């Protein structure tokens with residue numbers, strides 16, 4: 079039976095198809111097809127029932143074909159309605175921004191419209207973005223260079239871009255990065271999702287320059303510490319992205335846009351090791367290969383070269399990318415969150431309410447999704 083779902087039985091009738099889809103979901107989840115079914119769920123929300131049934135049948139065929147695949151499979155076909163996103167990143171300090179950028183590029187639910195630097199070091203970060211995007215075949219993505227303000231200089235990945243010339247980048251490079259963010263948001267026919275994975279000085283500057291962006295965009299950030307601190311510590315702390323510029327965080331996390339954040343309570347618990355990490359090390363796809371190349375360099379600069387062969391560092395930022403298109407693996411709450419002047423994020427019923435990923439429903443599910451997306455095992 080050529081066109082069979084993962085368990086090998088043919089489809090029969092519309093009602094049967096729906097029952098069968100849910101039965102297959104249980105089977106497939108056990109078999110580790112979470113990424114595939116996550117895509118089907120998203121598509122199901124966006125296409126009508128008839129088209130969904132057709133898509134399910136086709137995807138089920140693909141799932142059968144790809145059962146047991148290990149790595150370097152074809153990436154997903156274009157998503158039917160990808161979400162336009164801007165990534166605002168302090169890439170080049172911690173390595174998790176590099177992972178987040180790669181993950182974003184491998185998520186068909188998202189369409190990267192602009193990669194913007196955040197938190198100083200603008201030439202260094204822009205060159206990192208340019209080389210990463212060019213080396214992975216995404217040099218059509220425009221780059222927004224933030225203001226040349228403190229902090230200045232390079233970082234642990236400086237050697238990687240020492241000879242990289244941003245003026246040779248094939249895509250557009252906007253010298254006025256704040257203006258470019260505003261233009262993308264204001265000119266987009268669809269609401270833009272702004273994924274901010276660093277301190278948010280440039281985001282705050284964009285809000286200051288054009289407050290209407292808050293009505294035309296959604297904000298998703300890696301920010302704060304609500305009940306847990308770094309490494310799952312039982313006491314919340316002043317998380318870096320907020321602490322680095324509390325005034326900017328107060329502006330960004332009180333603006334009128336829909337706000338979703340992953341605090342340390344969730345993103346601080348993510349890393350990859352064991353079989354998942356070894357798959358990424360072995361992957362030939364340019365995105366994971368470039369991530370690993372950067373991670374090895376970063377680990378060497380940090381004096382812990384061996385770590386890059388065994389496990390990732392904490393992958394805070396990819397969780398914000400995930401929350402731009404799904405919340406299924408997270409427990410979400412909607413508390414009021416007040417940003418204090420010293421960078422704490424405190425639950426306060428009088429403060430701005432926002433969507434907060436306060437715990438994991440299925441952390442292994444997210445680890446599988448991240449691994450499978452990076453290795454190219456994505457079907458839609």
Ligand SMILES: [Ca+2]
Nearest residue numbers: 168175275276
């Ligand atoms: Ca970051």
